[in-house]
Amino acid sequence: MNAPLPVEVLKQHLIDPEICIRCNTCEETCPVDAITHDSNNYVVDPEICNGCMACVPPCPTGSIDNWRLVVRAEAYSVQDQLGWEELPGEKVLPADTAAEPVLLAPADASVPGVAAAPVASGASVPPWSAAHPYVNLYTHKTPVTATVVGNYRVTGADTESDIHHIVLDFGEQPFPVLEGQSIGILPPGTDAQGRPHYARQYSLASPRDGERAGYNNLSLTVKRVTQDHGGAAAHGVCSNYLCDLARNDTVQVIGPFGHTFLMPNHPRANLIMICTGTGSAPMRAMTERSRRLLGTGDIGKLMLFFGARTERELPYFGPLMKLPRDFIDINLALSREAGQPKRYVQDLIRERAADVRDLLADRNTCIYVCGLKGMEVGVLDALQDVVVQSGKDWSILHEALRREGRLHFETY
Numbered sequence: 001m002n003a004p005l006p007v008e009v010l011k012q013h014l015i016d017p018e019i020c021i022r023c024n025t026c027e028e029t030c031p032v033d034a035i036t037h038d039s040n041n042y043v044v045d046p047e048i049c050n051g052c053m054a055c056v057p058p059c060p061t062g063s064i065d066n067w068r069l070v071v072r073a074e075a076y077s078v079q080d081q082l083g084w085e086e087l088p089g090e091k092v093l094p095a096d097t098a099a100e101p102v103l104l105a106p107a108d109a110s111v112p113g114v115a116a117a118p119v120a121s122g123a124s125v126p127p128w129s130a131a132h133p134y135v136n137l138y139t140h141k142t143p144v145t146a147t148v149v150g151n152y153r154v155t156g157a158d159t160e161s162d163i164h165h166i167v168l169d170f171g172e173q174p175f176p177v178l179e180g181q182s183i184g185i186l187p188p189g190t191d192a193q194g195r196p197h198y199a200r201q202y203s204l205a206s207p208r209d210g211e212r213a214g215y216n217n218l219s220l221t222v223k224r225v226t227q228d229h230g231g232a233a234a235h236g237v238c239s240n241y242l243c244d245l246a247r248n249d250t251v252q253v254i255g256p257f258g259h260t261f262l263m264p265n266h267p268r269a270n271l272i273m274i275c276t277g278t279g280s281a282p283m284r285a286m287t288e289r290s291r292r293l294l295g296t297g298d299i300g301k302l303m304l305f306f307g308a309r310t311e312r313e314l315p316y317f318g319p320l321m322k323l324p325r326d327f328i329d330i331n332l333a334l335s336r337e338a339g340q341p342k343r344y345v346q347d348l349i350r351e352r353a354a355d356v357r358d359l360l361a362d363r364n365t366c367i368y369v370c371g372l373k374g375m376e377v378g379v380l381d382a383l384q385d386v387v388v389q390s391g392k393d394w395s396i397l398h399e400a401l402r403r404e405g406r407l408h409f410e411t412y
Contacts, residue, residue: 057124156312200238279371
């Protein structure tokens with residue numbers, strides 16, 4: 001008599017709804033369109049996911065890196081997951097399960113209809129010397145309360161670009177952060193379905209020891225959203241909430257997030273920082289951290305490429321111009337300045353090719369890019385042109401920068 005075949009066990013990929021901040025990074029990254037969402041949750045389709053792991057490194061919160069062993073016939077469906085408020089516990093598997101769990105679909109690009117995972121532009125690991133980050137200390141269910149101690153507009157009052165520098169104080173509540181990390185803000189109120197608003201993510205604009213050195217506070221760079229990327233009227237729920245906050249108001253905060261877009265921690269590390277608009281936040285944090293280390297002699301070269309439409313729309317323009325030129329090499333790309341030709345950050349990278357090339361040749365150099373998603377291709381093309389001009393192979397250097405945690409993108 002033939003024995004019954006063992007029940008096949010699958011390692012199912014799931015997203016933790018308690019930690020997910022609905023930033024859409026995973027859905028944009030998935031090469032096989034296995035990730036989808038509704039107004040409640042982001043979920044992984046068990047009929048499509050091939051376990052390629054492409055979505056895991058870019059996730060700022062780690063909510064994407066969750067797995068459950070399940071019997072294939074009992075895999076959690078998309079509809080199951082859309083209704084979750086929290087992840088289910090581990091199931092007790094039957095005794096006659098297969099010895100080796102398998103992925104929901106073959107992670108093999110040679111299988112017809114299954115796409116290969118894309119080659120990431122940036123690193124999925126932090127610089128080797130980065131300090132240890134703390135992540136997910138506070139969640140949607142257990143947020144921490146911070147008090148507003150400052151809210152200042154940092155762009156010209158006569159411009160459409162209403163960008164604010166907002167300082168939050170945590171008092172005696174621990175909230176350790178590093179340059180390059182981000183936090184989530186829970187705006188009050190509910191959405192059209194009557195559900196509480198989900199968190200919105202903002203990069204830190206202050207260094208690890210506080211906006212004011214030695215204080216348990218941090219700062220954010222927030223642009224008031226009144227239009228979508230297509231120019232249509234749109235009201236940013238969280239950005240308008242934050243920009244309208246007054247001193248002594250309180251906000252609900254979750255996080256911190258981020259474990260790769262981190263500043264190197266070893267002496268004389270060089271930084272190439274490339275940003276536009278509010279993408280300047282992590283660059284300000286890293287620059288201020290370096291400025292506070294000036295007396296130690298432990299900082300390397302800082303080179304900044306900063307893009308905006310005009311000087312008046314460039315956040316922190318005044319303070320930036322006061323920094324010593326022997327401390328930071330500043331290159332401003334203005335695309336709408338009256339009487340000047342349009343210039344973008346990639347144009348300035350090519351103009352400064354010799355200096356950029358020298359920094360790229362130094363293994364102590366890390367590159368950080370933050371801003372709109374569309375800038376990635378232009379920046380990579382410019383870096384490739386710089387390297388190729390010297391007769392070097394960009395593909396080899398690009399892979400080394402990624403592998404060594406020295407090229408990082410934070411785009412949205």
